[in-house]
């Protein structure tokens with residue numbers, strides 16, 4: 001027993017621990033279930049009385065010595081850790097995280113939404129896969145209107161009385177608003193729309209719109225004109241003028257196309273406005289009474305106006321983008337050009 005105790009003490013004096021892991025290994029080696037010291041205690045238990053008397057205290061002292069030594073190593077390892085931490089330079093600047101930027105279409109949508117929010121409009125959204133009723137029928141499109149042709153509209157399910165299709169305009173959201181909202185209604189409907197067009201610099205099969213709808217008692221064409229004028233001045237600058245040209249949409253009567261004065265040449269004529277001094281930006285009109293009635297609104301009591309514009313086109317005018325396809329190709333060189341266009 002004596003030699004064994006000597007050996008443990010010799011092992012202990014040779015013990016070196018650097019890390020917490022070393023300390024834990026040493027603890028197991030000496031004091032663990034099968035540790036050197038534990039073994040001696042196991043032996044002690046089988047000794048006779050005399051022997052126990054002789055070794056009892058020595059063994060307890062040994063255990064204490066081992067524990068103290070391991071405790072010392074433990075403290076050393078802990079202070080080592082904290083000096084290592086202090087060696088790190090906490091004033092070093094962090095790694096810069098590269099921020100993405102908003103897509104030009106999102107920037108324009110946000111601007112338009114913010115302007116109309118100021119005028120008291122709510123934002124409404126609806127499904128991109130719609131039914132014929134909400135895209136055409138409720139909007140007074142006659143049964144054989146060309147838009148209902150496969151050539152112009154992507155159908156999801158054909159040969160059904162109310163087929164599913166990809167909405168060709170967000171006017172469908174306005175129909176849903178008329179069906180569900182309480183009067184008066186003032187909403188704008190931003191969203192993605194789909195038309196079966198050959199892709200070129202000037203046309204794409206996917207694009208984005210913001211459409212708007214205002215229904216109340218005594219809403220007149222003068223209100224429409226004023227709303228559009230205010231919007232145009234907020235969007236394109238306080239000197240902007242608008243002009244309205246008669247047009248046709250099945251869901252509005254009368255209908256108009258709106259041009260804004262070209263803010264590039266200020267009316268003198270340039271290649272963006274093709275020498276006319278005007279840029280076409282939206283379609284609008286007074287909601288056709290048939291449309292109001294289809295959604296259960298009394299057209300004798302209520303009237304309203306609606307308008308709709310394409311976001312890609314407005315972004316094109318704003319940043320002089322010359323090819324619609326840029327918007328969808330995700331070329332980083334194109335997208336990065338807009339990183340300073342808004343504060344993130």
Ligand code: PHE
Pocket residue numbers: 168169170171211212249252283284285306307308309
């Ligand atoms: N829905 C029309 C379009 O997609 C735009 C529009 C909306 C015109 C509202 C008039 C009134 O072209």
